[in-house]
Amino acid sequence: MSSQDILKNASTLASYNVLLQVMFRVLTFLLNAFTLRFVSKELIGVVNVRLTLLYSTLVFLSREAFRRACLSGESGGNRNWRQVINLIWLTVPLGVLWAFLLGCVWLWLLEVPDAHNVPYYGPAVVLFAISGVQELLAEPLWVLAQSHMFVRLKVVAESLAMIVKCSVTVVLVVFAREWGLYIFSAAHLLYTGCLMLCYAVYFIRFLGSKEAVKKSFPLHHVADLLPHRTDGEPLVDRTLARLTWSFFKQSFLKQILTEGERYVMTFLNVLSFGDQGVYDIVNNLGSMVARFIFLPIEESFYIFFAKVLERGRDIRSQKQEEIAIAAEVLECLLKLVLVIGLIITVFGYAYSHLALDIYGGSLLSSGEGPSLLRYYSCYVLLLAVNGVTECFVFAAMSQGEVDKYNLVMLALSVSFLFLSYMLTWWAGGVGFILANCLNMGLRILHSLLYIHRYFQLSQWKPLRGLLPSPLLLLALAVSAVVTSVSEVVLCCDSGWLFRLVHIAVGGVCLLLVLVTILFTESHLVQFVRTQLLPRYKKKHK
Structure with a gap:
């Protein structure tokens, strides 16, 4: 199977997995909203x-x-x-x-x-x-x-x-x-x-x-x-x-x-069972889009990278046409998840309180629920980038490098547990998210350094995918300011008419961001059309 065929299959798998995760999250979302009443x-x-x-x-x-x-x-x-x-x-x-x-x-x-x-x-x-x-x-x-x-x-x-x-x-x-x-x-x-x-x-x-x-x-x-053994061959x-x-x-x-925060909650009893329930509901709500898109992409393109790259071999000793495809795909994936993560961060801040109030009423929107969701919106950005970078790194590492990385993971695990415990006593449930952000940032840094070294002696620079256009950054900044002001003025204790106006303001800002993407990120748009939308591809063959 050629690298192009593998890419096609991995892209199709990612698309189907996205649809599957959407259905899962929607059903879980509705199920949680239903059981909260009973x-x-x-x-x-x-x-x-x-x-x-x-x-x-x-x-x-x-x-x-x-x-x-x-x-x-x-x-x-x-x-x-x-x-x-x-x-x-x-x-x-x-x-x-x-x-x-x-x-x-x-x-x-x-x-x-x-x-x-x-x-x-x-x-x-x-x-x-x-x-x-x-x-x-x-x-x-x-x-x-x-x-x-x-x-x-x-x-x-x-x-x-x-x-x-x-x-x-x-x-x-x-x-x-x-x-x-x-x-x-x-x-x-x-x-x-x-x-x-x-x-x-x-x-x-x-x-x-x-x-x-x-x-x-x-x-x-x-x-x-x-399982059974074949004569003349090892069992495995x-x-x-x-x-x-x-x-x-x-x-x-x-x-x-x-699952670090769940281990801390389970073994160290830093939150009551009721607070754990509220935190988990907010956590699931905050991670919906991440599970819709980022996890299926990570799982599917890990298979692509694992099949195209020869594990543990220097980039110059591999097939250059396959390395070129891998580098292009990595750059596009990084740009895609970065843009989606920035959109979630910007709009998640201004609409967290409204989302929780609609979903679970005062049980979720009162207390620290909105703050949890706002912080989680920032965490989603790191989660998105880390998924793609580790997806590539784990497919490219040799066995020896995997063993060395275990030591890095050990240090991160110990620091995460310590930070979770300390920050939770200081900031409650928000402490879990802050600890996750710090550790995710360190994991991203390690992966970026590995990818930089991997492509250092080649003509490809896939890390350019982490540099969105200045015009897009401007559109996101304007949207962040406008929606934040809209939340203060219109939401969320002034009746449904003001809430609808607040939602409409967010819709206009989101449309502005999407139009900006279409005009400034044409390469990314083309990648999504040809690789992540199989129906579109079949229609235009």
């Missing part, structure tokens, strides 16, 4: 922070390293898939081990919520751990699908699973509110079960079919999906196993950085 904020805090942290930790530590290693290197048709599948199946016993260890911690070492306000905590811990192991059963199928760019499978599977989860949650919240945590545990168990079932049904029908033969798919029978690829171990050591540190 259950206590303490219950939401335990589910969204404590139990979700158990699930995400179990799944991340069990599979992240395997995913990164197995999606690196050679293209899907040129590798020994028998050894890859044997390796990826190790996620299941590893997941069982983590489920037992983490379950013991969550049940016996952490503070147990009050049974009257948050009933059935113990069974919920067990069910969330089981759901994590259940999802890992589909991991070999997920890796096969991602490596061979089965872009629609992930969208359909996760869409159906999410619809099932939301439907069950709504029904049980309305008709069986006394079930407490059983409601969310059952819904999550059905979510992972539906996800696993969709992948299993697809591959059972696909293997041996005419479509599989046409695509030269390396596996032919359902039995090939199960030792090089891939060593790379997995390197990523595995790094996964501990990355998980702490990713």
